[in-house]
Amino acid sequence: MLEKEDLLLTTILGKGKGCFLFLLHLSSLLIRCQKWSNSDAGDVLKQYNVPDWPFIATYLISEASLMKSSRWSNYISALPRQPYSLLYWTQSELDRYLEASQIRQRAVERINNVIGTYNDLRLRIFSKHPDLFPEEIFNIETFNWSFGILFSRLVRLPSMDGRVALVPWADMLNHNCEVETFLDYDKSSQGIVFTTDRAYLPGEQVFISYGRKSNGELLLSYGFVPKEGTNPSDSVEVSLALKKSDKCYKEKVEALKKHRLSASECFPVQVTGWPLELMAFAYLVVSPPSMSRQFEEMAAAASNKATSKKDIKYPEIEEDALQFILDSCESSISKYSKFLQASGEMDLDVTNPKQLNRRVFLKQLAVDLCTSERRILYRSQYILRRRLRDIRSGELRALNLFDGLKNLFK
Template sequence: MAEVSRIFHSTLIPTFSTLPHLTLNSPRSQFQPRRSTIHCSISTTGDATRIAISWGCDVDSLENAAALQKWLSESGLPPQKMAIERVEVGERGLVALKNIRKGEKLLFVPPSLFITADSEWSCPEAGDVLKQSSVPDWPLLATYLISEASLMKSSRWSNYISALPQQPYSLLTRAELDRYLEASQIRERAVERVNNVTGTYNDLRLRIFTKYPDLFPEEVFNMETFKWSFGILFSRLVRLPSMEGRVALVPWADMLNHSCEVETFLDYDKSSQGVVFTTDRPYQPGEQVFISYGKKSNGELLLSYGFVPREGTNPRDSVELLLSLNKSDKCYKEKMEALRKHGLSASQCFPLQITGWPLELMAYAYLAVSPPSMSRQFDEMAAAASNKTTSKKDIKYHEIEEEALQFILDTCESSLSKYTRFLQESGSMDLDMTSPKQLNRKLFLKQLAVDLCTSERRILFRSQYIFEVVNKNWIDLYNESTRLE
């Protein structure tokens, strides 16, 4: 399952929402484009034209993977102690060919086999236009990948691109998000990601593609192909700290699957002059070798990499609980001012884990239920609810403790009802499709959604139980102190 997604450390790639839309105001260039053959199939269904991506492969294709391995070896990849095989965790993965010791450095992919913003374009005129327009690395690499993919065998990277998934799961459509992630708060971040990709493509199209149609024909450089290329980048692009944080696609290395039990990650090793990782455990011949994609929740792993670990296997799993101010609150305006001052909004998400929750959550709940008589404490509560300040977080307001806990419990109950309803209705989803590939995609997404909702609901149930116990203990303590008085 993890084959549909690859990335290698929590600090490697920033959230895509931080990528600004492009501002490209360079004058039109006088480049004479080199003519090249474009490979792209177009099919018409009714009055709608659908552009089919004709590169990549099914995620379990060993034939394409074997061709990739052969090409890499011929292109300078040193002999490896691993090979690509079908595996239980992920459709394809790297399996040990020999005994591998704990602490051993593996991989050794040389920089000549990286794809970076400085890589040579098969169509150099297109690359020059983008670079002169100061296009950032992410959209530059997305465009590069499409340009090379469209050239098929005439591109140096044809064997690599042929081994990439034709339908990455790391960037879902709005329809898929509405259908499969309606119960999870991770949906909002997924929608933001789709909107950022759409906005970035529209900027490129407006400022560059329409001005150079010979270099960037719309039948190749369109929304669908950009969603494919960004889906590849989200799941496979790696930031290399030892190369001054440069981002790169690293063929072969991106065949490694993730394990929640593994701590090791990829980086550039200056001594061996290649991308490596250091094993944190031994492997026997035939065992699958893993790395870590970072300490992420199941929702984050789905959002970036297109898979969900088995329930209970991810110690970093969490669910986001959305707390909101009541608009009918007499102090709504004053509370909003306090929240904005500390970088918060009227609706704020807080992560719940099986092991607990952040102190900021309770501070926000205090603010949400506090009466007008506590207006002088609004700023203190808002500061404690923000993770952007160093203010004291563990604040206590015993007079509104019960109301704050009940507010959180009510929010948990509301969230749980969404998960329960989705899981009950998931069995009746209409998946009737004429295309076997589309049917397989929908079945897979449905299973991912069910797995994610099951794991997030489990955390919510556990958190709700603990909040109920805390609330009951507080009430008992309060009643006891009142009786003694």
């Protein structure tokens, strides 16, 4: 049976960075190539070539159902019964608290994906092998739980060709946005190691990186939002859309389709700025019919699959494109402000203490997320206004110069 002590802890405390904090042998991982306690069930899933995520989700349910007779039993009993990710928010909670954020849509898609994956496994495999996959054990509730565990704990191991695994006990480490180090396979020691990126003092909590994720992504998968201003990888998704009234709407949609984009797309904006793809999409939205020959080039640049990442520029429509982005940011800001203003009064009428606790908790997460996302948008609004002012004052100067020259030659 796998015990916490199987995790070989090395005494790094008080030492410098670059030390192995622990070593966990491959035989201890919940990974695709591992032997299942119920080996017949594992063999069936392998025959059907089930992809890694649903494979490991089913593996975890199978091991959990065996309780003490599974070698993972101690680890599994230490896992949360209800992981905190957005998978556990109801549709009405998502609509109520996250209406302003694009993360709501990502959560809805994720919930539907889990349901779709479960239904697919049930139809194709479980219903044909009810003795190995009884519905009392393999059902949507247990799949929601195991996917919740995977979203908040599954580790991608770069040195094992990106294979994914649950790494028992090592996954008890919490995330810190400023930490750069993560779990990986180490060939020489043939195990999973965690190498510190700085020295720790005795008794100090050791953190790990769950990856460079925005606050919204951390809430989506892990159910928490870092303190405002502490996440250098934070970003907010801004939604841009072609205008239905556009004379070239059809041609633009066609150009976007060629690059697997649709008439409405989301782009991540950071405090440091926005990606080239967003600017290219904005150029496409505001470009007049006379620029139809450039639609294709703009759509290609808007898809991050553009082969050459050159900074496309169309000075004649730059002002319109920036104004369009500013309008989109401001419309987003007003949605956040509406929610944040209303949030103070929300749920004051709930009397059931359990329900009230849940609502207060979810509302606080939503307020933290919306505050951090709005902060990024405020910064973009400032940068955009300043750029537009510079462009307009430059144009004014050019116009004054032109008038001056005209007067001179009169």
